[in-house]
Amino acid sequence: MTSTGEETGAGAAVTQTYRRLSEALRRGAFPAGGRLPGERDLAGSLGVSRSTLRQALGRLAEEGKLERSSQRGWFVRANVVGEPPSTLQSFSEMARARGLxxxxxxxxxxxxxxxxxxxxxxxIAPAARVLELRRLRSLDQVPVCVDHSIIVLALASGLDALDLTDRSLYDTLEHECGLRIARSSYSVRAEAADEPTAELLLIEAGAPVLIGEEITYTEDGAPVLTGRMTYRSDAYRFQADLFRTI
Incomplete structure (x- = not known):
């Protein structure tokens, strides 16, 4: 009976710890994409053993709420963003659609x-002027994407004089340069993150990333920019409607 009671008590402790952590995640005590405190500190703050804590963390990982890095500890799963099927959106528009x-x-x-x-x-002609722009894009302070764009300055006059910090490139092209983005030729492939990219995105070197490459066109069909977006694979998905020809 003592052994059974101990097992029941241990199971209850795991459940209670799981519920407390779930509530903390729901309240945003640990931001999406952020790292949890170390197991020793977290177990101490919850008043449980590290064995109990690990079982509770494991349940949350099975539910897709947490993920574990063998070298860096436990992380809250980042918010996943992605374009709706067949809809071209900027990074800022994707974020707004999700309340981020x-x-x-x-x-x-x-x-x-x-x-x-x-x-x-x-x-364009070789040696025509372009703006080369590299940005680290984040959602609610969590790094999600490294964005590398090349924009035709003959179409986007004055863009190189603007501060594009925290600004949507599509919105800026429309409101500051009079260019409305109509479509994008877009492809996605997987790669392993190199060390500089991994450092920016707070992931391990060699971790999977998704590379989106695009050529974006204005309403009159003129290509205005090329882009290469490197996303954390746990924070982005791509959707598309596919049709069969008859």
Whole structure:
């Protein structure tokens, strides 16, 4: 009877710990994409053993609320963003649709001559002026995407003089440059994160990332930018409607 009582008590402790952590996650005590305190500190604050804590954390991981890194500890699953099927949205529009706040930190911005490959993709003369823009995009302060864009300055005059921190590129092109984005030729592939990208996205080097590459066109069919977006694989999904030809 003593053994059974101990097992019942242990199970009750795990359940109670699980419920307390679930409530803390629901309240936002641990932000999406953020790391939980170390197991020793977290177990101490909850007044339970590390064995009990790990079982509770394991249940939350099975539900997709947490994930574990063998080297860095436990993390809250990041909010997953993605375009609705067949709908072109900017990163900021995706965030707003989910009640999240989009932020961007400028990693680099410079006006330069287009390369031969860029000129061919964008339908401009080699060495025509383009804006090269690199940004770290975040949702509610959680890094989600490294965005590298090349924009045709002949179409987006004055864009290189603007501060694009925390601004939607699509909205800025429309309201500041008079360009309305109509469509995008978009592809997605998987890669392993290199060390600089992993550091920016707060993931481990070699962890999977999703690479979205696009050429974006205005209403009159002119290509205005090429982009390469590197997303954390746990924070982005791509959807599309597919049709069979008859």
């Amino acid at each position: 706040r989009a932020q961007s930190r400028i990693l680099g911005s410079r006006s330069r001559a287009a390369t031969f490959e860029e000129a061919e993709q964008l339908g």
